[in-house]
Amino acid sequence: xxxxxxIPELPTRASMLLRLAEEGAGxxxxxxGGLLYLxxxxxxxxxxxxxxPLGRLVVGAGRLTEAQWAEALERCGGDSGRAxxxxxxxxxxxxxxxxxCRHTALFDAACFALAxxxxxxxxxxxxxxxxxxxxxxxxxxxxxxxARRRRLLASLxxxxxxxxxxxxxxxxxxxxxxxxxxxxxxxxxxxxRTPAELARALGRPAFHVLVEVRRLAIAGLVEPxxxxxxxxxxxxxxxxxxxxxxxxxxxxxxxIALLQRVRDALEACL
Amino acid sequence: xxxxxxxxxxAMSVHGARGATIVDWTCGFVLDSAGEAWPAGVDATAAxxxxxxxxxxxxxxxxxxxDGGEPTTVEDVIVTTGSAYHLIxxxxxxxxxxxxxxxxxxxxSGNLALARRRLRALAEELAQPYAATGAR
Numbered sequence: 001x002x003x004x005x006x007i008p009e010l011p012t013r014a015s016m017l018l019r020l021a022e023e024g025a026g027x028x029x030x031x032x033g034g035l036l037y038l039x040x041x042x043x044x045x046x047x048x049x050x051x052x053p054l055g056r057l058v059v060g061a062g063r064l065t066e067a068q069w070a071e072a073l074e075r076c077g078g079d080s081g082r083a084x085x086x087x088x089x090x091x092x093x094x095x096x097x098x099x100x101c102r103h104t105a106l107f108d109a110a111c112f113a114l115a116x117x118x119x120x121x122x123x124x125x126x127x128x129x130x131x132x133x134x135x136x137x138x139x140x141x142x143x144x145x146x147a148r149r150r151r152l153l154a155s156l157x158x159x160x161x162x163x164x165x166x167x168x169x170x171x172x173x174x175x176x177x178x179x180x181x182x183x184x185x186x187x188x189x190x191x192x193r194t195p196a197e198l199a200r201a202l203g204r205p206a207f208h209v210l211v212e213v214r215r216l217a218i219a220g221l222v223e224p225x226x227x228x229x230x231x232x233x234x235x236x237x238x239x240x241x242x243x244x245x246x247x248x249x250x251x252x253x254x255x256i257a258l259l260q261r262v263r264d265a266l267e268a269c270l
Numbered sequence: 271x272x273x274x275x276x277x278x279x280x281a282m283s284v285h286g287a288r289g290a291t292i293v294d295w296t297c298g299f300v301l302d303s304a305g306e307a308w309p310a311g312v313d314a315t316a317a318x319x320x321x322x323x324x325x326x327x328x329x330x331x332x333x334x335x336x337d338g339g340e341p342t343t344v345e346d347v348i349v350t351t352g353s354a355y356h357l358i359x360x361x362x363x364x365x366x367x368x369x370x371x372x373x374x375x376x377x378x379s380g381n382l383a384l385a386r387r388r389l390r391a392l393a394e395e396l397a398q399p400y401a402a403t404g405a406r
Contacts, residue, residue, distance in 0.1 A: 091399045094399045096273050096397060097399075100274065107299065177334070179329075
C-alpha cells in the first residue's frame, strides 16, 4: 500500500485511533456508528449495524446457499469467522474468496464506525472481539481508506441524505439497458428498503450500495434524495408557480429542496 | 488454493511483471498490491482501473446476449501503452465478480499471451474451492 494519504477530514477520530495505534493498544474503539477492535495497535475486526456482516457477503458472493451457511453457522455455535473457515475446510468456499470477503467486511464496517457525525469515541482497553475477522490491518491504512471512501461518496453526490433514506426506483426508458448487477438492486428498490437493508438483502457491502445508489440517482434510475421526493413541489401538485404561497412581505416561499442541496454541497466542500 | 498474498506473488513471478494489484472495482478499493511503485500512485491507478472495468463490465456493447442466447461476461481488458501492457482480469465469482487482478507488464520483456493465460489461471484459482480444484 502507498503511505497513508493526508486525512484532514477525520481530525478527532483519526488522531485518537492513530494515538492508540502508536501505543500498540488493545481493546475496542466505540462510536455510535460501530466498533473497531485493536490488537497491538492494529485493526483486527470492525462491526457496524449499517454494514453487511461476513455471512451475508459470503452467501451474496455467489457460490454458497443460505442453507449451507446457516448449517455451518449452527455447527460453529454462531461464530461466523469459524463457520467460514469450516466451509473452506469442507471445500465449499475458496480460501481466497473468503479472504476477499473478510477484508471487504472489515473495511465496510470501519467506514461506518469512523463516519463523521457519529459522536465521541470511547476506548475500552483489553476487550477482544468474539469471533473476529482474523485480520490485522495497520490503523493508518484503515483511516486512509475510510477517508478515500468519504471523498468518493462526496464526489458522486454530496451530503448524507441518500445514505439512510429508502430507495425508490424510477421506470427506466426502453433505450436504457440496465446491467444485471444494478438490475438486481433496482428490483429491490421499492421505496421501503434503505441502502443498508438493500445491501443485506443482496449480500453486498453496504458501502457499495451507497455508491451504486448515487450512480443510479445520477442516471435518473432512482428518486433523488431530499424532501423533493416526499413533498410534491408546486409544479407537481398542478399549481402554477404564480399561485405559490407568498409570505405577507410579498416574497415567494423558498425552494427548500434546492436550498438543502446547496447546503449539502457546501458542507461536503468544507 | 492460494490466498491474496500468494496470488500477488505468483502474478509478480510472471516474466516482465512490474506491479500487481487486487482491486474491488465497484469502489476502487485496493485489497492488496505488490511490485514497483505505480507511476500515478497505487490508489489513483486503482480508481482509474475501477472506472474502466465498470464501464466495460456493465456495457451492453460487450455483454448483451447474441442471437437470443445467454448474456456474456467480459473476462479481461488489455491496455497497451508505449512501454507497458496493463492486464485487467476479472476474478470470477468472488464478490459477484466485483474484484479484478491488475498486472502491469513491461512491454519489452513481457510476453502478453503467456501473461494473460497465467493471470486468468490465477484469477480462477483464487475463487476456486479446494474440493472443486481437486476434482478437476
